[in-house]
Each structure stands twice: as structure tokens, then as C-alpha cells.
Amino acid sequence: MKKTDLALSLILTVALCGLAIALSPWVKVARADAPTTDEEAQRRTVADIRNLGTAMFSWLTDQVGAAAAGQSEKPNPPEVDFADYPEISHADLETILLPDYIVSVPELDGWESPYEVYLNTVNPMAEKVMSIRSPGRDGVFSDTAYTVTSFDPESFDEDIVWADGFFIRWPQKDR
Helix, strand or coil: CCHHHHHHHHHHHHHHHHHHHHHHHHCCCCCCCCCCCHHHHHHHHHHHHHHHHHHHHHHHHHHHCHHHHHHHHCCCCCEEEHHHCCECCHHHHHHHHCCCCCCCCCCECCCCCECEEEECCCCCCCCCCEEEEECCCCCCCCCCEEECEEECCCCCCCCEEEECCEEEEEECCCC
16 A cells, blocks of 8 residues: 555545534434434423422422422412523532432433523522423423413423423323
8 A cells, every 4th residue: 555545544534533523513313212202202301300300309408498398389370480590500400419319410301402400509598499491392492481381292392391399381181
């Protein structure tokens, strides 16, 4: 093999590796546990939010004691506005919750969109302390304020929203 052929092969290999690295942010790699249907994605998202909310509520109870435990007895508010909650990064949430309150903090919903998580660590006794939301299948949040109500489970683009111990927007068939 000539030196020029070897150099050309090396340049081509480096170029392909560079291209793969450059395109990696736009390529979604399917996780082994990734849902295969919208129904499965929605179920996983609701379960993730429920589990993460329970972990956050457990943390809150430890922070403020028995006073926080009574918060679950509050009635659902008629509307929840995410502008009223301080956002927390995934890394900061992991620092707070792992390993005492949850085994792992989910970062992506069933459709591979990032969850938005809000937690008031400065004033855990505030009226509005914690919330989580998923944008649903379309990956776009519909609003920042939500009226408390369920939605048709076949509406996969609907946001799934939880705040202060309650689901605010959730999939549920009409009875």
C-alpha cells in the first residue's frame, strides 16, 4: 500500500468521524426501553411524572416536617401557572433527590422530550413549591398556565402536568 493511499484512508476516516460527531445532536438514538407506541409513551410519561413527583414530595416533607405532609389535603387549584414556580436543572434535581428519594431522575418523557421541572428549594413552605410537565408527543408546550382538567387519552400532543401533589392535566377517558 502506498503512503498516499494510507494518508487518503486516514483523512477519509477522520472526516467520517468528524461528520458523525457533528451530526450526533440531531440523531435520536432509540433507547432499549423506549416505548414503541404513543399509548406506551404516554403511560411511561405519566408514571415518570408520578414517581418524580412522589420523590419531590418526600424531599419536601423531610425539609419542612409534618407541615408539608398536610399540603396534599389542599384542594386542587382551578389553574396553575408555571410562571409562579422556580425552574430547577436536571443536575440540581439529581443532587437533591439521589439516592435517598428516587433511584434515577428521568430526564426525557416517553416521546424523548425533556421534562420541565420546577422546585422551590429556597422557600419550601411557599404555596407553590413543585411542578413537572411534559409537552406530549409534539414536543411543544401549549401554554404556561393550565386549567385543572383531564383530556382524551388519544390526544397524545396534550401536555401532561403535575403540581404540588396533583395532576393538573392528565389523560383519562370520559366516564
